[in-house]
Amino acid sequence: MIFKLAIATPLYQLFDYLPPLDIESDNIQLGSRVVVPFGRGNHKKIAVLMEITDYSDCEFDKLKRVERIIDQHSLLSAHDLNLLNWVSRYYHHPIGEVISLAFPTALRQGKAAKLAAEKNIQTTELSNAALTSNPAQQTAIDSVCASLGQFAVFLLEGVTGSGKTEVYLQIIHEVLKRGQQVLVLVPEISLTPQLEARFKHRFAVNIAVSHSKLTDNQRQNAWLQAQQGISPILLGTRSALFTPFRNLGLIILDEEHDASFKQQEGVRFSARDTAVVRGKLLNIPVLLGSATPSFESLHNVAKQRYQWLHLPERAGYSIKPVLQLLDIRNKKMREGLSEALLSEICNTLANNEQVLLFLNRRGFAPTLICHSCGWVARCLHCEANLVIHADEALLRCHHCGTEHRLINTCPACKTGELTPLGLGTERVEKVLAKLFADKTILRLDRDSTKRKGTLENYLEQIHQGDVDIILGTQMLAKGHHFPNVTLVAILDVDSGLFSIDFHTAEKLAQLIIQVSGRAGRAEKIGRVLMQTRQPTHPLLTTLIEHGYAQFANSALAERQAAQLPPFSYQALLSARARDAELPPVFLQAIIDLAAQVDNKTVLLLGPAAAPMAKRAGFHRYQLLLQSKQRSDLQALLTTLIPEVAKLKLAAKVRWSLDVDPIDLY
Ligand code: ADP
Ligand code: ZN
Numbered sequence: 079m080i081f082k083l084a085i086a087t088p089l090y091q092l093f094d095y096l097p098p099l100d101i102e103s104d105n106i107q108l109g110s111r112v113v114v115p116f117g118r119g120n121h122k123k124i125a126v127l128m129e130i131t132d133y134s135d136c137e138f139d140k141l142k143r144v145e146r147i148i149d150q151h152s153l154l155s156a157h158d159l160n161l162l163n164w165v166s167r168y169y170h171h172p173i174g175e176v177i178s179l180a181f182p183t184a185l186r187q188g189k190a191a192k193l194a195a196e197k198n199i200q201t202t203e204l205s206n207a208a209l210t211s212n213p214a215q216q217t218a219i220d221s222v223c224a225s226l227g228q229f230a231v232f233l234l235e236g237v238t239g240s241g242k243t244e245v246y247l248q249i250i251h252e253v254l255k256r257g258q259q260v261l262v263l264v265p266e267i268s269l270t271p272q273l274e275a276r277f278k279h280r281f282a283v284n285i286a287v288s289h290s291k292l293t294d295n296q297r298q299n300a301w302l303q304a305q306q307g308i309s310p311i312l313l314g315t316r317s318a319l320f321t322p323f324r325n326l327g328l329i330i331l332d333e334e335h336d337a338s339f340k341q342q343e344g345v346r347f348s349a350r351d352t353a354v355v356r357g358k359l360l361n362i363p364v365l366l367g368s369a370t371p372s373f374e375s376l377h378n379v380a381k382q383r384y385q386w387l388h389l390p391e392r393a394g395y396s397i398k399p400v401l402q403l404l405d406i407r408n409k410k411m412r413e414g415l416s417e418a419l420l421s422e423i424c425n426t427l428a429n430n431e432q433v434l435l436f437l438n439r440r441g442f443a444p445t446l447i448c449h450s451c452g453w454v455a456r457c458l459h460c461e462a463n464l465v466i467h468a469d470e471a472l473l474r475c476h477h478c479g480t481e482h483r484l485i486n487t488c489p490a491c492k493t494g495e496l497t498p499l500g501l502g503t504e505r506v507e508k509v510l511a512k513l514f515a516d517k518t519i520l521r522l523d524r525d526s527t528k529r530k531g532t533l534e535n536y537l538e539q540i541h542q543g544d545v546d547i548i549l550g551t552q553m554l555a556k557g558h559h560f561p562n563v564t565l566v567a568i569l570d571v572d573s574g575l576f577s578i579d580f581h582t583a584e585k586l587a588q589l590i591i592q593v594s595g596r597a598g599r600a601e602k603i604g605r606v607l608m609q610t611r612q613p614t615h616p617l618l619t620t621l622i623e624h625g626y627a628q629f630a631n632s633a634l635a636e637r638q639a640a641q642l643p644p645f646s647y648q649a650l651l652s653a654r655a656r657d658a659e660l661p662p663v664f665l666q667a668i669i670d671l672a673a674q675v676d677n678k679t680v681l682l683l684g685p686a687a688a689p690m691a692k693r694a695g696f697h698r699y700q701l702l703l704q705s706k707q708r709s710d711l712q713a714l715l716t717t718l719i720p721e722v723a724k725l726k727l728a729a730k731v732r733w734s735l736d737v738d739p740i741d742l743y
């Protein structure tokens with residue numbers, strides 16, 4: 079008997095071991111954790127049993143023996159192992175590292191799977207009754223409920239406040255009544271206590287919660303409660319996707335367009351796409367929800383792979399925020415605020431309503447420049463400018479974190495006066511404080527909410543109505559609803575218009591709609607003003623005049639004409655090294671390898687310097703693989719990637735593969 083084990087190493091293989099001597103062979107389950115001696119030093123490692131065979135390519139007397147079996151009963155089911163195998167194959171990542179994704183830290187290290195405290199199993203009790211759903215909600219609920227027990231993917235599209243969460247809650251109730259469990263995935267930042275509170279308010283059951291702000295112990299408890307069937311509901315972020323369940327009946331992914339569902343390091347999986355695969359393996363429905371669906375999902379609706387469910391109006395009333403462009407060409411500006419905007423702010427505040435200002439750049443100003451010689455404060459390690467943080471009197475690189483003291487005289491010409499160029503939230507906050515001295519202004523960005531609990535505290539203040547002007551970064555665009563806000567302004571919409579990454583237009587449109595969705599309620603219409611020097615830009619005019627759906631249609635048509643995803647499939651090979659020579663040579667070697675593989679349709683574009691050619695001291699290059707056929711791209715990668723890992727240069731550069739990349743930077 080040979081055990082084939084997954085061990086967390088960067089190698090594309092399983093490892094063969096002999097079973098422990100005292101084993102009873104019919105008792106051992108696939109997915110069980112075992113302890114093995116590994117490598118030259120025979121250090122103990124935790125491994126997971128993936129297969130049992132009677133054959134090994136290794137010489138028999140070289141085979142080592144499993145020391146101990148940790149789990150008498152595997153914590154992972156055959157479905158779980160299938161899913162992890164799929165992730166390893168599709169994202170071309172070593173299975174040992176993929177398997178690690180499935181376990182919380184302590185279990186990964188071999189600790190026993192014990193719950194911290196015994197919990198009683200609770201059933202489907204409702205503690206509060208559901209709302210009476212409107213016809214659109216009822217259609218959505220009925221459609222998904224009719225598919226319980228079989229695979230189907232639904233895209234629930236509806237603006238913020240249209241009642242999506244209410245739809246989730248009512249469908250979840252049906253799943254619980256069937257005695258099944260539900261996995262609800264949300265983006266990292268929007269897992270606000272409000273959502274958790276809403277679930278707890280509705281269901282008198284044990285709701286497990288898992289996200290990065292919790293301790294390892296808390297996350298392990300949530301994991302075990304789902305695995306043992308103690309929690310009927312698990313609410314979590316991306317990494318909760320691989321949690322095993324006793325009897326999973328439905329997966330919900332809220333804000334499915336959100337970029338945080340794509341892991342950007344390590345195993346670069348898409349939680350959305352992998353959730354769909356999990357639904358298929360388990361034969362259960364998957365429900366994706368968004369006010370601004372991703373182009374991929376809209377495309378899948380058009381192809382009739384996903385069923386489209388629509389909530390066209392805000393629940394209970396039908397007033398949508400009004401979007402307007404504010405042409406600021408040749409207009410007098412005060413630190414990024416036009417006079418027209420300032421007077422709108424005054425009017426809104428005079429009505430005792432709140433204003434929300436959005437600027438997606440933190441810090442005081444993105445550039446420090448010498449007025450006399452043109453010297454610019456650059457990061458030594460990145461191809462990027464240092465950002466001025468006036469409050470802390472620092473210059474900081476937003477890419478590698480390098481910090482310098484803020485200086486007053488130019489280090490190049492020694493005489494020139496240094497001027498901050500451009501706008502950051504700190505700078506706008508200062509001018510607002512001057513202009514609206516008697517008002518309360520709150521800045522919400524990563525700097526101002528660093529301390530634990532600050533964000534929650536700020537959100538509470540906003541809801542209490544203690545704040546007049548809210549100023550923030552994209553943190554504001556996610557999950558929060560501010561009913562007393564009636565004026566939203568996007569200060570610099572133009573910075574999103576020009577980018578070499580084709581995903582940017584989609585992200586900008588989503589951001590605009592998401593930000594605008596934060597505002598207003600029944601008796602108070604929200605207005606959204608966008609300051610621009612490009613008032614005729616087709617992206618902006620289409621979005622404003624025809625809405626997100628029409629915008630997505632025309633943008634998708636452009637992608638089709640250019641043969642870009644979702645009309646083609648991409649994978650991005652990235653390489654970086656301190657030595658600038660190495661990455662392009664390494665990527666060229668990959669091209670040479672690929673030339674030996676039978677390949678009809680895959681284009682290899684590059685090697686080229688990455689859009690950000692240097693970061694944290696590393697020179698970065700990339701090679702883009704693209705094909706009209708997903709299967710051709712996959713076939714090439716399957717042959718290619720294990721060979722790439724064996725290249726001599728692979729040990730000298732840091733390289734990674736991103737299948738279906740959403741960020742080409
Ligand atoms: P979304 O998740 O799309 O932002 P929610 O489900 O949070 O929308 O609903 C927005 C608001 O409308 C909530 O306050 C919710 O209680 C209320 N609501 C939702 N559905 C209904 C309904 N059928 N009748 C009355 N109020 C509703
Ligand atoms: Zn100078």
Ligand code: ZN
Binds near residue numbers: 457460480
């Ligand atoms: Zn840097």
